[in-house]
Amino acid sequence: MATTHNLGFPRIGAKRELKFAQEGFWKGQLPERELQQTAQTLRARHWQAQEPLDWAPVGDFSFYDQVLDTSFTLGHIPSRVSNLAGTELDNYFRIARGRSKGDSDCQCVHAGEMTKWFDTNYHYIVPEFSADDTFTLNPDRLLAQLAEARAQNVNAKPVIIGPVTYLWLGKSKDDSDRLALLEKLLPVYSELLQTLAGEGVEWVQIDEPALVTDLDANWQHAVNLAYHTLKSAPVKLLLATYFGELADNLKLTCELPVAGIHIDAISAPAEVSKIVDWLPSHKVLSLGVINGRNIWKTDLNRTLDWLEPIAAKLGDRLWLAPSCSLLHVPVDLAAEQSLDPEVKNWLAFALQKLGELSIIATALNEGRETVAVELDANAQAIAARQQSERVHNSEVRARTASITQALGERVSPYAARAKKQTARFQLPAYPTTTIGSFPQTLDIRQTRRQFKNGELNTEDYQARIKAEIERSVREQEALDLDVLVHGEAERNDMVEYFGEQLEGYVFSQYGWVQSYGSRCVKPPILFGDISRPTAMTVAWTQYAQSLTAKPLKGMLTGPVTILNWSFVRDDQPRSETCKQLALAIRDEVQDLEQAGVGIIQIDEAALREGLPLRKSQWQQYLEWAVECFRITANGVADETQIHTHMCYSEFNDIIESIAHMDADVITIETSRSDMELLDAFDDFNYPNDIGPGVYDIHSPNIPSQEHIVTLMSKAGERIPAERLWVNPDCGLKTRQWDEVVPALKNMVSAAKILRQSA
């Protein structure tokens, strides 16, 4: 008999109930009691939904982040909050969000750093380590959730992050080796497992996804040491890995003294048979057979075809689960009322995925005929998707098939282009610009909402957006910026805006996925071949240009970013989908050029995030990602200036690829690093123009003119002044006008001072 379980359930709620409760609590509008009540209701609802499973996860719920929860469980919180007054929840949110002046009880602290959870779009709070850190067990949160689950008769399997992954996820604050802390950490894990055993827990899921990354010998040794130490604990450990292949950690993992392992059979299908053969016969093997990272229905019959022989071999030792926690998918497809019914029939969200898991288990345990109706319906949906004309567009296919290298090449090399562009635009030294968006005021958001709901007709909508564009242009002229933008008032989101206008996309109403804390994203669903029925940005850009004699920069989102921030199809390689996006955006670039827009920015905010977990796969990704950017951008005349923007600053290990993109100007985030991160460009002799962000747009602080001059002088030590631009770190959409105007004023006057000494 195969056993079913789940690794984790999305906690935000099908209607984002947790988000609204958290935000109410933070604003002081909701008492803690009610926040706790919402949390409890959600947990109860989610366990009930998982009732058909043999084991449901407990401890996967979080008020903010599971890594931060782990830090609390291990009694390991930054010393800057440990002595502050208030409840544990206060301290918890202090680390999660920071607390600044203006808060009533100000016990000001800065937030913990946040970073991406492996290669997902979920962000966790980075544990901070120092050599003299200590750990003490604080199991209350976990035990309370366990008691709740038990009261609901849930077959509870507590979920914790394993000691090695916990250390791996963190950062050393004093340059000490964080692995050296393992020795102090393990007794707390032992005690935790003892405590859970004392509560009658049989299985504990211990997550060690660090095992799918490149681990050196020290880390591999730590894994061994950890589990040899923990093996005496009186519970059964199910060691869970996900998101990739174990590769060189495979043998190590199979040999660990644990009662079972979980592997991600979706991202590591080729390893399954090896593990089935290698795993000692007393161990359970949990296979993640339902994709926990996307929203497509599983092909159940095909899955059963390869699972049946494995089930025959493993018998009771086979467990089945989604590939990873369902945190990364929306909750319930049934809530969607306006999804295209044809496409909806191809989809599965968290609840539907658990349904698929039950069908697979029933088919294995009782024979396929017991679920013949379900399997049949699934087969029909899978076939419908495969055959749908909405998915396959022969024109698009023919176009991608005929892509040649020449398509991605500019007419002349950078130096020759730069001369022509200088002649065309006549910009001063240290030209100033912004990254694209201006404040998204309440008024703008309301305008868009009313238009979407049909409360505003097209004519009125356009008039209002035009008024916003005009306001932005006038403000920029008054500020005396050199290259202007239209301000992006018409865009809700830099990916959704384009997705909505491309053929091959659908949008959900409630397809929210937690990004961090209370913040959720609703990735558009890319289901079919991508084409662009009509121009998407030309009219707004042209209107903006008509208002000013200064050059106006057209704004587009690049193909790699659109890809990485969408749910994408699983029936072709990502690179193929990206090429289709590249051609569609290329058409937009050329339409803008035709319309007289001389400067075009193509944002690739998410290019770096798409890097695979294993370094050995980076080159392949970078090759097609950069090629797609080149296809999008480089079909223009020498006189047309291409900008790109990336909101991060670690370029050391990808600088060659960045240079190969060959954008005339790249704007990046650097202000917080004191320009040191330009070293990568300097060392590489990066040849084209660079606009290092001179102030952090995430903060309401107004940067001083002196500070900007100092930063730019530091930049000038690394990059020749004639190739430097002056601009903020990122778009200004989250700021207020009364922050933006003084900040940009200082920026422009700083540029003018720099010019005098140039």
Ligand code: GLN
């Ligand atoms: N052009 C976008 C903006 O200004 C870029 C946003 C981003 O890089 N995340 O908002």
Ligand code: ZN
């Ligand atoms: Zn940015």
